[in-house]
Amino acid sequence: MEVSASSSRLAREELERLLHSDTFRQADTLRRMLEYLGEKSLSGEAERLKEYTIGVEVFGKREDYDPQHDASVRTQGSKLRQKLEEYYRTEGQDDPVTINFPKGRFKLTFDPHQTAGPAYSGSRESGKWKTLCAVLALALLATASLAVWQRHNEAQLPHVWTPELDALWSPLLGGDRPILVTFGTGLFVRSPMGFFRSPNINEWSEALNSPLLSWMRDDLRSGNATPVRIYAGAGEVGAAFELGRLLGTRRGDLTIKRSIATTWQDILNHNVVFLGSPKVNLQTKDIPVTLDLVMNHDSIQNLRPRPGEPMVLQGSWPSKSPYVVEDYALISRLPGLQGRGEILIVAAYSTEGTDAAVQYVTKADFARELVRRLRLPSGELPEYFQVVVKARFKEMVPVELAYQFHHVLTSAVKKSR
Numbered sequence: 001m002e003v004s005a006s007s008s009r010l011a012r013e014e015l016e017r018l019l020h021s022d023t024f025r026q027a028d029t030l031r032r033m034l035e036y037l038g039e040k041s042l043s044g045e046a047e048r049l050k051e052y053t054i055g056v057e058v059f060g061k062r063e064d065y066d067p068q069h070d071a072s073v074r075t076q077g078s079k080l081r082q083k084l085e086e087y088y089r090t091e092g093q094d095d096p097v098t099i100n101f102p103k104g105r106f107k108l109t110f111d112p113h114q115t116a117g118p119a120y121s122g123s124r125e126s127g128k129w130k131t132l133c134a135v136l137a138l139a140l141l142a143t144a145s146l147a148v149w150q151r152h153n154e155a156q157l158p159h160v161w162t163p164e165l166d167a168l169w170s171p172l173l174g175g176d177r178p179i180l181v182t183f184g185t186g187l188f189v190r191s192p193m194g195f196f197r198s199p200n201i202n203e204w205s206e207a208l209n210s211p212l213l214s215w216m217r218d219d220l221r222s223g224n225a226t227p228v229r230i231y232a233g234a235g236e237v238g239a240a241f242e243l244g245r246l247l248g249t250r251r252g253d254l255t256i257k258r259s260i261a262t263t264w265q266d267i268l269n270h271n272v273v274f275l276g277s278p279k280v281n282l283q284t285k286d287i288p289v290t291l292d293l294v295m296n297h298d299s300i301q302n303l304r305p306r307p308g309e310p311m312v313l314q315g316s317w318p319s320k321s322p323y324v325v326e327d328y329a330l331i332s333r334l335p336g337l338q339g340r341g342e343i344l345i346v347a348a349y350s351t352e353g354t355d356a357a358v359q360y361v362t363k364a365d366f367a368r369e370l371v372r373r374l375r376l377p378s379g380e381l382p383e384y385f386q387v388v389v390k391a392r393f394k395e396m397v398p399v400e401l402a403y404q405f406h407h408v409l410t411s412a413v414k415k416s417r
């Protein structure tokens with residue numbers, strides 16, 4: 001049952017408690033949005049609120065601001081919901097009132113905190129002891145059952161969401177846009193002699209003219225050799241599985257597709273995670289953003305190096321080794337097409353590197369390190385950024401993962417809009 005926002009002293013006290021809490025102390029933008037929506041909800045004006053109004057009055061948008069091409073209000077709304085959940089998991093777990101922010105509207109609700117009532121109040125002392133013993137027995141039984149259940153299902157529950165994982169993934173998981181994970185599929189040439197793959201040939205126009213394929217020139221010219229994209233690297237497949245296990249616990253509308261089956265309409269309508277380098281995810285070459293770091297064949301090019309940063313980062317694959325020994329991966333969070341939604345690209349030259357980078361954004365310990373590195377002086381994370389991670393491998397297994405450096409992107413936003 002909702003507390004009457006227009007007359008309840010408890011509702012206003014709860015709003016003030018949140019605004020001065022440790023959870024919101026370093027989140028200036030979210031605190032400003034919470035205060036605005038809280039006051040409008042308490043005064044009964046929230047039902048008439050529009051996204052445009054919030055953009056102008058809370059975030060200082062210009063009067064020609066168009067919510068269809070600027071998703072910042074929706075993004076901040078998603079972050080506010082996450083922040084409220086964090087507050088009530090920690091310092092606000094005993095508050096008398098709970099503030100909720102339901103999806104689909106801008107009105108906050110003020111709900112009484114639910115507490116369990118007394119199990120039994122007997123008139124005789126022996127009745128109290130019997131009740132206490134029964135409660136303790138039930139508690140012990142429940143604890144034992146829970147422990148058995150946890151051990152039995154440990155393999156089925158590999159991910160525990162932490163505040164850092166929430167901070168990393170809430171922009172993609174918040175809001176109503178469905179989630180698409182697309183994994184790269186490399187170009188193979190199919191001929192009467194079998195299938196051929198070169199990491200230096202990634203588009204059909206390159207195959208038709210490459211000296212590497214001179215031995216099948218007649219088949220290429222006659223049409224007996226054709227392009228196929230039906231194979232994916234082990235790292236991309238493993239990464240897609242890992243992301244499915246993580247994100248599927250939060251969203252039921254998750255779709256996983258091969259890059260060759262992903263259309264530009266898909267990218268426009270979804271929050272998208274690309275797995276793999278541009279050589280296997282050709283669409284990532286044409287996303288209209290300005291980047292500081294780009295994948296270039298077998299290396300990462302640092303177009304805007306800062307003091308102490310290398311201009312080129314290249315892994316190691318010795319000629320006599322069947323596997324990559326070390327590689328660098330690039331994690332890029334970007335605005336979606338037309339400024340709508342979110343895009344995350346996790347890429348490395350090697351398939352092993354892509355898999356390692358996905359582990360860096362899905363495992364709690366690595367996420368904690370990454371969030372610590374990314375956090376701005378305000379306490380919030382930047383909207384858009386690029387992170388370089390280095391991995392060392394033993395037989396395709398990443399035995400070491402280490403953060404190298406990151407860039408906060410501002411030019412990416414301007415170009416996408």
